[in-house]
Amino acid sequence: KNQVxxxxxxxxxxxxxxxxxxxxxxxxxxxxxxxYKQDTGRGPVSLTIMTFSENTKSNGRxxxxxxxxxxxSSLHITASQLSxxxxxxxxxxxxxxxxxxxxxxxxxxxxxxx
Amino acid sequence: xADIYQTPRYLVIGTGKKITLExxxxxxxxxxxxxxxxPGMELHLIHYSYGVNSTEKGDLSSESTVSRIRTEHFPLTxxxxxxxxxSQYLCAxxxxxxxxIVGYEQYFGPGTRxxxx
Numbered sequence: 001k002n003q004v005x006x007x008x009x010x011x012x013x014x015x016x017x018x019x020x021x022x023x024x025x026x027x028x029x030x031x032x033x034x035x036y037k038q039d040t041g042r043g044p045v046s047l048t049i050m051t052f053s054e055n056t057k058s059n060g061r062x063x064x065x066x067x068x069x070x071x072x073s074s075l076h077i078t079a080s081q082l083s084x085x086x087x088x089x090x091x092x093x094x095x096x097x098x099x100x101x102x103x104x105x106x107x108x109x110x111x112x113x114x
Numbered sequence: 115x116a117d118i119y120q121t122p123r124y125l126v127i128g129t130g131k132k133i134t135l136e137x138x139x140x141x142x143x144x145x146x147x148x149x150x151x152x153p154g155m156e157l158h159l160i161h162y163s164y165g166v167n168s169t170e171k172g173d174l175s176s177e178s179t180v181s182r183i184r185t186e187h188f189p190l191t192x193x194x195x196x197x198x199x200x201s202q203y204l205c206a207x208x209x210x211x212x213x214x215i216v217g218y219e220q221y222f223g224p225g226t227r228x229x230x231x
Binding site for chain 2: 004034041042043044045046049089101102104105106107109
């Protein structure tokens with residue numbers, strides 16, 4: 001069964017600190033992996049997208065890694081800011097259909113305290 | 115900021131009422147999607163469209179219906195709302211990849227929070 005599991009479910013950190021969010025998936029065949037940021041009451045916004053051949057991608061203070069062999073990804077946030085408080089969702093796409101089906105994790109709820 | 119809009123943003127309505135959730139995008143994207151999301155849970159695809167006059171049901175069974183008469187417009191309708199329909203509904207759009215294989219970014223609207231009393 002194709003699944004995307006994220007950990008931790010929630011995380012609280014102090015402003016300025018770094019953190020790492022984890023994503024494990026069983027989706028096959030694999031096409032790409034995306035990390036989205038979803039603010040409360042808003043739609044998800046893309047942070048990074050990585051294909052099979054990419055093992056790291058950065059977007060400002062966000063750095064995503066991908067290990068396609070172990071089917072694991074991480075999202076590292078450096079020097080956290082209050083505005084980083086949001087849900088971070090890992091999404092994996094397969095290439096088994098013309099739809100390019102997306103499998104969503106439940107997200108990690110990050111809270112940054114001053 | 116993606117050019118995809120949803121109205122209303124919040125809706126509280128009584129059981130049995132007919133409602134239509136609006137979604138419009140100005141990016142000229144062929145593919146559009148509707149997702150349902152409950153608090154703390156993953157997004158579930160309920161409808162999608164490859165283009166005008168194309169609509170398909172997603173993975174999660176839904177009593178809602180959709181239409182795609184214009185490229186930019188993808189409304190979702192509930193003929194008779196029930197409390198079980200209470201949820202957040204997210205609309206998204208993307209380009210249509212070559213050979214029908216989708217690898218392009220999905221852009222999400224801000225969502226409609228629906229409460230049925």
